Amino acid sequence: MYFDIDPTELYQILSDKFGRLKWWPTDRKYHKKNGTDPRFEIIIGAILTQNTAWSNVERALKNLKNENILNLDEIVECNDEKLKELIRPSGFFNQKAKRVKNISEFFKEKYSGDLDSFFNKEPLELRKQLLNLKGIGPETTDSILLYAGEKPIFVVDAYTKRICKRLPVESKDSYKEIQKYFQKKFIKNYNHSDLVEVYQQVHALIVELCKNYCRKKPKCNGCPLREKCRFYLSKQKKI
DNA sequence: GTCCAGGGCCGTT
DNA sequence: AACGGCCATGGA
Numbered sequence A: 001m002y003f004d005i006d007p008t009e010l011y012q013i014l015s016d017k018f019g020r021l022k023w024w025p026t027d028r029k030y031h032k033k034n035g036t037d038p039r040f041e042i043i044i045g046a047i048l049t050q051n052t053a054w055s056n057v058e059r060a061l062k063n064l065k066n067e068n069i070l071n072l073d074e075i076v077e078c079n080d081e082k083l084k085e086l087i088r089p090s091g092f093f094n095q096k097a098k099r100v101k102n103i104s105e106f107f108k109e110k111y112s113g114d115l116d117s118f119f120n121k122e123p124l125e126l127r128k129q130l131l132n133l134k135g136i137g138p139e140t141t142d143s144i145l146l147y148a149g150e151k152p153i154f155v156v157d158a159y160t161k162r163i164c165k166r167l168p169v170e171s172k173d174s175y176k177e178i179q180k181y182f183q184k185k186f187i188k189n190y191n192h193s194d195l196v197e198v199y200q201q202v203h204a205l206i207v208e209l210c211k212n213y214c215r216k217k218p219k220c221n222g223c224p225l226r227e228k229c230r231f232y233l234s235k236q237k238k239i
Numbered sequence B: 001g002t003c004c005a006g007g008g009c010c011g012t013t
Numbered sequence C: 001a002a003c004g005g006c007c008a009t010g011g012a
Helices: A009-019 A026-033 A038-048 A054-066 A072-077 A080-090 A092-112 A113-119 A122-130 A138-148 A158-166 A175-189 A191-212 A230-239
Strands: none
Touching: A009 A175, A026 A038, A038 A054, A038 A092, A038 A113, A038 A138, A054 A158, A054 A230, A072 A092, A072 A138, A080 A092, A092 A113, A113 A122, A122 A138, A138 A175, A158 A175, A158 A191, A158 A230, A175 A191
């Protein structure tokens, strides 16, 4: 028999351990100074961080800022080879350059570059449109919707799948199933108006947990969840 | 030198 | 539907 952690309880435990995290990291000062839209930095960052360490993404974003092209119009105008060079540190730069360009052109052409008129629509409609773009899968889409659009959509990443396997949370391991399960539990326990904040926090907390403890090669020592974790408990038995 | 990171696409089974 | 190979850099 195993413990089952409700997502709400998971949120509590992780909050006690890590506190309130400030996510998604954006350079407020840069955007204030240049009159650019911080949501666009989130959108680009969401693409650049695909299967990539955030420290590498920061280098790429810094390059874009140094050239003053971290905004929609400049990206659309930017020469492809130049764009590739600037985002090279984030890895997979050939495909990511295309993806960045592609989504920028989408906003420019379909919404005249106006992110407000885009995010003004229903979340599920937005989701469909983003998923339709090449190189924008479910996690990138949902990160954009939750952190740039502030829509109540729960983001499932490799970390979330990992803890669902180890803990376990009662859930299948497809993206859809995990997302549905988390959202169902949070919707039951929180006001609708708090969901965006909750989803942003929980995802940030899960990333923090998995960077520090629930790594691919787990460091269970000090993990706030280990007494409730199937993986840890089964490991204890063998010793 | 090896492993890994805040995925997604495409071809094969 | 599910899985494997592929894309690439920089830090541990």
